[in-house]
Amino acid sequence: MERSIITMLSRTADGAMLADETGRVVAWNKAAERLLGFRAAEVIGRPCHDVMRGETLAGQPFCSLSCAVGHRLGCGGGVCNFDIQTHTKGGNAIWLNVSSLPIPSRKKDRFLFAHLFRDIGRQATVRQLVNELHSVLSAPAERPAPRANTPSSLAASSDTVPDIPTTLPLSRREREVLQHLALGERTTRIAETLCISTATVRNHVQHICDKLGAHSRLEALAIAFHHKTPSA
Numbered sequence: 001m002e003r004s005i006i007t008m009l010s011r012t013a014d015g016a017m018l019a020d021e022t023g024r025v026v027a028w029n030k031a032a033e034r035l036l037g038f039r040a041a042e043v044i045g046r047p048c049h050d051v052m053r054g055e056t057l058a059g060q061p062f063c064s065l066s067c068a069v070g071h072r073l074g075c076g077g078g079v080c081n082f083d084i085q086t087h088t089k090g091g092n093a094i095w096l097n098v099s100s101l102p103i104p105s106r107k108k109d110r111f112l113f114a115h116l117f118r119d120i121g122r123q124a125t126v127r128q129l130v131n132e133l134h135s136v137l138s139a140p141a142e143r144p145a146p147r148a149n150t151p152s153s154l155a156a157s158s159d160t161v162p163d164i165p166t167t168l169p170l171s172r173r174e175r176e177v178l179q180h181l182a183l184g185e186r187t188t189r190i191a192e193t194l195c196i197s198t199a200t201v202r203n204h205v206q207h208i209c210d211k212l213g214a215h216s217r218l219e220a221l222a223i224a225f226h227h228k229t230p231s232a
Contacts, residue, residue: 005103007110014116015096017101019048023067035096036121037089048115053134054084054096069100069113083120095120164224169211177204178224181217 009016015032028040049063058122096117103112214220
């Protein structure tokens with residue numbers, strides 16, 4: 001079974017790494033080689049955390065000897081999906097979306113974990129953008145609470161939150177929602193402030209993400225505040 005799994009993974013367009021119950025790499029496909037630059041001979045037998053060296057958005061180590069993903073999969077958890085930043089063999093930073101899943105084995109005390117990963121290149125600058133937004137996203141703890149039933153709670157914080165560029169393909173209401181997101185407000189608070197339902201807020205957020213090509217609220221904020229207004 002293990003050989004057939006390795007054969008199957010070798011054909012996938014995603015980078016694929018197979019690790020055993022000790023966390024050591026037992027298979028590495030050509031797509032992984034193209035993405036990260038390491039040949040199979042360079043990684044097989046090494047601990048997977050030493051190969052991937054993943055970090056979180058906040059720059060904290062994600063891959064480690066005490067792998068939380070491996071523990072979850074080993075305890076019967078389902079597929080795990082997450083994003084990490086790592087580096088190619090040449091030292092270039094690269095963002096990967098990873099899907100990890102347990103692989104059954106007929107051998108007693110034998111566990112295999114498949115890690116499929118793909119380049120999320122357009123999000124490669126998210127970490128830098130998150131750092132730029134850090135002061136904005138931490139502003140709620142420092143700013144006064146907005147007054148209820150006002151046309152917009154943004155007036156009190158307009159000196160803290162950058163204006164949403166009018167060149168973005170967003171409606172006025174969508175820009176308002178995006179600014180509230182930048183203040184770190186939750187869906188229910190935004191709904192109360194703008195006197196709309198939580199479902200309407202979620203719809204606006206989905207429309208914002210669709211229009212900006214973002215996969216999350218954080219990425220939408222990063223794209224919006226990093227947007228360059230065309231020169232006149």
